[in-house]
Amino acid sequence: MKFAAPLLSVLLVLAAATTATGQTKTKQQSPPSKPSPPVHAVNPDRGQQVFKQNCSRCHNAPEGFGPSISGTIAMHMRVRANLSKDDYTALLRFLNP
């Protein structure tokens, strides 16, 4: 258990950082948010292409997930499949139109 203390320390720092991030975000919510880049409007099929060419090349599409995790899935795929920001945005709109 000699690693428990440093591990807990890291997690506590992470928790503090997380809380701080949340507070910052709350402050930033007051001005109107910028509109997202119109990737979907330019090419509505782009998100589907990104999904086919990246996600479904490795695995079947998971069945029936809710919109509450669509952003997390898109971020996960951005990391796993090395998506550019534009492709990530297109995928996000495809998953949660």
Added chain:
Amino acid sequence: MQPSISQIRFLGKPRIIGLMTFALFLLCTSWQSRAQDTPLLSGGGGFFTNTTGGNTNYQFVIEPLLAAPVGKHFLIESRAYLDESYSPKGDGQSGYSGTGFIALTYLQGSYFLSPHVTVTGGSFLLPFNTYNDRLSPIWISNFQDGPLISSLGTLSTGTGLGGMLAGSAVSKPKYSIDYKAWFSARSGNEQFDTQRSAGARASLYLPEKRLEVGLSYDKQLQGVREHFYGAHAWWEPANTAFRLRSEFARGFHAQGYWIEADYRTQAFGGLNSWIGRFEPLFRIQQSFRRDTIASDGLPLVNTQRADFGLDYNLLHSTRIITSYSRQFASTGDENIWETGIVYRFLFPAWKAR
């Protein structure tokens, strides 16, 4: 499913720390989830049997994955491996003996630095060739067993502890190039056992041809300082459910390759018809020992293996995977029969606000 897959590391005594880590991450990331960014729990659970040379092993596996965004630019991600294996006691004894372990496969944080650069820190899967970081989860693998050469270039544990730069260097309609480059420190920590190493992978993808080719290189920066070279090619012809994947890897003391093909027909009512859910598979693989020094996980003699599989994709993200393999080696040929059922789950870690 062999428990000795390269990226799995044993936690042994402090199993509880792995569970604590997961639980605390859930708590740590719970405060500021946005509408679409609720942390998720995904992964797979499965039951597998493996009969090699007449000896049968039974395995229950759960491989959970946690992904938790922190703001818009940071993602924490971790995967674990929980296993219970049983096999007959043998030597005339009745009953079964069992072993179990919990392993933390990786635990990483990724920051989206720019549209084309993502910085990852922590414990991460080594992106040498494609199997280790893309195909190894139980809910993705077509076969229960990884390729014979999966330990080449992945430096025993399959993970690094340090930093990685990754991203899409170019993303055009006709082609894209992506890259990953990492440095890993040496660590003897029971939970993050890694070797000092550095490496990179670059891939070219042609969307119209549905063809990807890539090269990998890494170097062990401790001990024998071995170099590893890898190449991969994937091809999925458009408008078909045919996939061809292959890899080659070479180290100082061994080298090998594998080629895998799988297909689902769309001719009888599409992929979701009862016929379309069948997925026949074939994989051919060979490993060659270049000398008698075994610094990797490859067989000690030249080995050839043919795997014939038939998977069935059930409803609700459940998959039956079966295969028969014939392995040829100078130490003896053997038959390997494997069956299993895998359920893939995906749900929010808690109710979104």
